[in-house]
Structures are given as structure tokens and as C-alpha cells.
Amino acid sequence: MTEMVERMNANRAQVASYVTASALGTGDTQPADCTGIAVGPNRDQCEWSNSLKGAGEQSAAATSTGGMQSARGCIAQIQAQNPALGSCLPGIYRVSVAWQGMHKTAAPAAGLACGQGSYGDEKYRRVIAATVTVGTTSCF
Template identity: 30%
Template sequence: MKPAHRSLRGFTLLEVLISLLILLIGLLGIAVLMLKGQRASFEGYQRQQALAMAQEMAEKIRSNQGAAAAYVTGTTDGPNMPGRGGLFTTYQALSDAEKCLAADCDAAHIAQNHLATWDGVLVGASETKDKDTATPLRAGGIIGALGCVERPDAAQPIFWVSVAWQGEGDTGAPAATASACGAGLYGTAARRRLVTLSVATCLPGDSGC
């Protein structure tokens, strides 16, 4: 007859380790899901911000339709493209009259100021860290934002307002027929994100233009 106490034995060390391993695998799975959720949330936030930035410029063009052509930037990246900070830095040094705050300006001048302030929005100039330093860190923009205004057909008063930026990971690349804004800037085409709004304006000479 076997001793009764053998049926009451506890867990062995091996069983405890196996249980811990199963628990660890489950926790790792939860962590991966949380990470993917955070990444998707951040991607959605950046897209929402980019759309708001594009809408802001679209409204400015509509409000100054007579000089709509003066907003065209093309898609070639450079220091004076919206999103690179150069236009906004120059704008900050202007007088109130040059900013059209203390005097009336012509439509083309207003367009240039609109592009400069849009540049500030794209680089996140409204939210900065280390404001007391000579070069404060701009923290309000989206990653690698670039703004572009195009006129696909010179015979038509239709303009594309685009904002491109860098995504967190590779996804489907923008369509080949889409704006070239930001093309080649973010490592791979699948990492480039893009929103484009089409803005219809009046033709010069039309009433209300």
C-alpha cells in the first residue's frame, strides 16, 4: 500500500517554470497589441493634423482667389518650401506693415504671407520646448511635414493643396497619379503619407475674383 501523502504533493519546479513561460508569452502578446494600437493611434493623429493643415491653406487660397497662382510652390523640396522653416523665419522678422497688420497689402503679398505662416504651422512653431534658448525646439508639427501647392492644369483654376509626412511604418504607397509632394524624402515610398485637397477658384477677371 502506497503512503497517502504522495497524492498531496505540490508543484515541481519544472511545472512552475512552464506556467511562468505560458504567462510570459501571453503578456508579450498583450504588449505587442498595445504597441500596434499606439502606432495606429499616432498614425491617425498625424493624418488628422495633416488634413487640418491642408484645409487651412485651402481656405486661405479661397479667401484670396485673385492671387491663387501666387500660392503655387511646386513639389521640389528646398529651403523655401513650406515645412522647412525658412519662410516663417523670414516672416517673423518683418514689420507689422510688411505682415499686412498695419497697412493694406496687394493680393500677391498676402499670398506670400499666407505661405510663410503655413510654413510655421507645418514646422510646429506654435508649440516649442526650451523657449528661453536661442534655438527652441519646435514640437507641434508632424514628422517631416512638407506642404505643396500645385496647379495640375495651367488652363484650369484648380489647385492641389498637399501635405506629405513620414509614417511610422511601411504601408501602401500613394497612387502614381497623386501629388508628388514629398516623393523620395522618407526612405521608401511606402512610408510616405499624403493628403491632398482640390481647391477650385475663379478665373482672373471674373466677378468676385
């Protein structure tokens, strides 16, 4: 999750392009090799997807083994940036990572939708989240 937060902070001019319509990671269609994708939000999403799938650690058979079980990542816009005079609102985004726990616990908070419905009983779903806030450069 921190990796994506850092990438978004480094590319604040295009931060809205990081918002995902569906979860990245387990079950997505991102390619295993992201080098054919231009540097920017789409490439960052591809590389994050592969990290979530465990590509950071490979078995002898080249199987990804370094990730959490069924990890998924989501980026949602909480508030659109608005530099208009009288508004001057920063852009606010939530970066979430969901995965399947081994045992039931309490279901995640209602506002954390990443991975919802993907793990059977919601009490198996685990979610962590971070907020990225992008201020306005000027308010007209």
C-alpha cells in the same frame, strides 16, 4: 492643409501666386518670423511653412514640437484658369501635405508628388490633399 485652402479661397485674385516650386515646411528656407513679409501669398506660405514645422506648439526650450514628422506642404496648379469665350475654364489647384509615417504602408497614389523622395522608401510617405477651384468671373 485646411489653413492654406482657406487662405487661398480668401485671396482668389492671387491664387496662382500660391503655387510652390518646391515643398514648404521641413528643409525649406522660410524665416521663423514672417512679420517682415508683406501680407499676401508669400506671407501665407511662410506662416504655413512654420505651422508645418510645428511652430504652433513650443517646448520650454523654444523648440517647435507641434507638427507631424518631417511635414512638407505643396501647392500645384492642375488646370489654369481660362476665361476665353468657348473655354471658360476654372483654375484648379491641389494643396498637399506629406509627412513621414512610422511604419511602411502602401505608397501614395502616383499623382501625389509632394515629398516624393524625401523619406527613403516611398511606403513611409503619407500624403493628404485637397482641391481648390477658382471659377471665372466672366467668359469673354
